[in-house]
Amino acid sequence: MSSEDEVVEAHKMPLLDHLIELRQRLLYSVIGLFVAFLVCFFFAQDLYNFLVQPLANILLAHGQGSDVFMHPENQPPPRMIFTDLTEVFFTYIKVAFFFAAFIMCPLFLTQIWLFVAPGLYKNEKKALAPFLIASPILFLLGAALVYFVLLPFAWRFFLHFQQPGGPETLAIQLEAKVDQYLALTMKLIFAFGLCFQLPVIMTLLARVGLATSQGMKEKRKYAIVITFILAAIFTPPDPLSQISLALPILVLYEISIQMARLVEKERAKREAELDREAGID
Structure with a gap:
């Protein structure tokens, strides 16, 4: 220590x-x-x-x-x-x-x-x-x-x-209401802001061993389906808004895979160094 x-x-x-x-x-x-x-x-x-x-x-x-x-x-x-x-x-x-x-x-x-x-x-x-x-x-x-x-x-x-x-x-x-406009705009901002936390969440899960890059790659097709479902829930009911949210999330998902891979490489390197130190001792 x-x-x-x-x-x-x-x-x-x-x-x-x-x-x-x-x-x-x-x-x-x-x-x-x-x-x-x-x-x-x-x-x-x-x-x-x-x-x-x-x-x-x-x-x-x-x-x-x-x-x-x-x-x-x-x-x-x-x-x-x-x-x-x-x-x-x-x-x-x-x-x-x-x-x-x-x-x-x-x-x-x-x-x-x-x-x-x-x-x-x-x-x-x-x-x-x-x-x-x-x-x-x-x-x-x-x-x-x-x-x-x-x-x-x-x-x-x-x-x-x-x-x-x-x-x-x-x-x-159109006769836009003041409170309804704010509610919709805040809903969209929160939805996109939270979805953009995906790399942070997945990298933290990879650090504690609850997620792996290989596992995320294998579940990519399920992630695509879930992403478009969530996009349909959190955005106005038009294809443009749904795609505008879904595509960045999918890009962030791919970034998460790469971040998880870097975490795994770092962990493997650290474990190899510990093994060498233990061998020397």
Whole structure:
């Protein structure tokens, strides 16, 4: 056992001290989240407008109606509506909490690390630290894919279902509700962000021996089917959105296989070194 590992063993805390330490870390996280929430609530309207921007860009660019959508002379300017007096207020609260949690994610992960790191050995710290860094980055990539790629395509697809009114037909026109738009957008962001954690999860499973690269390769066909099923559940009911989620997940699955292979090679190398040291002893 190395000197650092001996220090870890010597400084192990009793259960009560662990609970006190946990309470302290949770308190820091809650205070940070509350402060960030207050700041985000002050800018809630701007933050909501940011989330609405992909839809606004399309509606304002087309006036909600070149021949792609409807005739502009037959309809009012683009808008969003609310049907409950408290709807906008509680929507802004949700927006503020959503962005506060996103902004404070590094703080949460730092508090988790400060809580568990003293009880980890040196090799365990080296193994866990990269995942704490990669996790928020992958979530951000998933959210960016939703905002910049999926939402413009999906909203354009759905807007094509509008139709102008006629002598014998009623107009079908979008009247987007404030809270429903936020719910759908947050659902997509969370779905993509969580799915982008796949390499982190699978690599951790490979490190503890619960998954292997060979096993993942053999189950690839099942993973494809499950991926498209999950994509159908978490995205709007159109093929474009489902494929937009399914394809990145499949790419991440292949990356997970390669990461698991690297973990196995590292483990085999470490075991070979231990065998050589044991042979020398």
